Amino acid sequence: MKHTIKCLLVFAIFLFQACSNNQKMEDTKQQNALIFPKGEKITNGNFIGDVWLSALVQPDSLNQNAIGSVTFEPGTRTKWHSHPAGQIILALEGEGYYQEKGSPKVIVRKGDAVKCPPDIPHWHGASVNSTFIQLAITGREKGETIWLEAVTDEEYNGGLK
């Protein structure tokens, strides 16, 4: 009888380990699910909190679009800013916020596309509890981004549409 119990235990440990290894493989797959590198932490003072940028495409004389993958840790955001030729945001992961001056804040989720019109002050960032990864596609044909004042906690926590 003792032998049978031992046998049962060994068998259970074997199955548990097989199951656990399978889980580890899946975790690795999830890690590999990141499409673009996280890049470098932004240190230019135009972002509040830890935000990371991976520059994917540089503008040139033939195509003036700059494309970057931006990773916002939960609670982080840009300053208010505007783009002379506008911007398109594509949400790749998590949940974030987007707000244009004078309009309510909107939630942006994985798979959403947002168009920021030229010269309209706006900010974007992660929601309180989610890391938010976005592609930013910014036309540089009319000049660089114009950085404005910080987004206050009141604005960041403000009402949703």
Add this chain to the structure above:
Amino acid sequence: MKHTIKCLLVFAIFLFQACSNNQKMEDTKQQNALIFPKGEKITNGNFIGDVWLSALVQPDSLNQNAIGSVTFEPGTRTKWHSHPAGQIILALEGEGYYQEKGSPKVIVRKGDAVKCPPDIPHWHGASVNSTFIQLAITGREKGETIWLEAVTDEEYNGGLK
């Protein structure tokens, strides 16, 4: 003894099912990993094989970029074509090919960015054994895509750089 063997079997089935349910949950996660919808099958004759398009951003007077997510089944491709204002391709999943007229074919993998210069005939598609998902960012300010001849099997299977 018979009772113990039955007990052992029931226990094994229980662990196997727990492990299997865990795998199903992971499979669902992988499915949810698709960022953008697959969209509709393209039926305009400009693609060879089953290719799917999800239009994410339409051009307008303020921002002339069109953005689509394109899913190429293995072995499928565009015809040769060119864009008056160029195009940027961002590979989101799998492995594909890109070739400009007169240059060798190159492999494009998840995370890669490719710039197609204005007016340069080129084609892109999935490699033989991989579904390939890409974002296509196409400036429409100088007109629509110009479609050319089909990519032959010899061209598709041609030499790599």
